[in-house]
Amino acid sequence: MDKNEERIARTEALFRAVNERIAEAAQRFDSDDAAFVCECSDEACTERVDASLVEYERARAHSTHFLIRPGHEDTRLERVVERRGNKFAIVEKFNKAIAGAVRRLNPRPKPA
Numbered sequence: 001m002d003k004n005e006e007r008i009a010r011t012e013a014l015f016r017a018v019n020e021r022i023a024e025a026a027q028r029f030d031s032d033d034a035a036f037v038c039e040c041s042d043e044a045c046t047e048r049v050d051a052s053l054v055e056y057e058r059a060r061a062h063s064t065h066f067l068i069r070p071g072h073e074d075t076r077l078e079r080v081v082e083r084r085g086n087k088f089a090i091v092e093k094f095n096k097a098i099a100g101a102v103r104r105l106n107p108r109p110k111p112a
């Protein structure tokens with residue numbers, strides 16, 4: 001895994017961890033949707049992604065899927081598996097090194 005791939009995996013895992021907190025807070029306040037942070041590979045990205053908790057859970061059901069702003073996908077590393085207009089997109093990592101790293105950093109590890 002090169003330095004760039006490592007940085008990308010860490011950036012995305014960090015944004016994903018932030019979104020886990022946002023989803024928890026929305027649930028606590030009985031809200032159906034929330035303003036998530038974009039989980040793209042650009043560490044300087046500060047854009048928000050409006051999605052329902054149900055939509056968010058669809059992304060989180062796979063340890064290699066991420067919720068991003070449409071257009072923020074890096075097609076060298078990931079492919080879009082779902083797109084909702086200009087609201088959000090869900091991408092799947094196909095880069096092996098990054099997919100492996102984000103799987104290890106999954107906040108919701110699968111039971112053994």
Ligand SMILES: [Zn+2]
Binds near residue numbers: 069
């Ligand atoms: Zn972004």
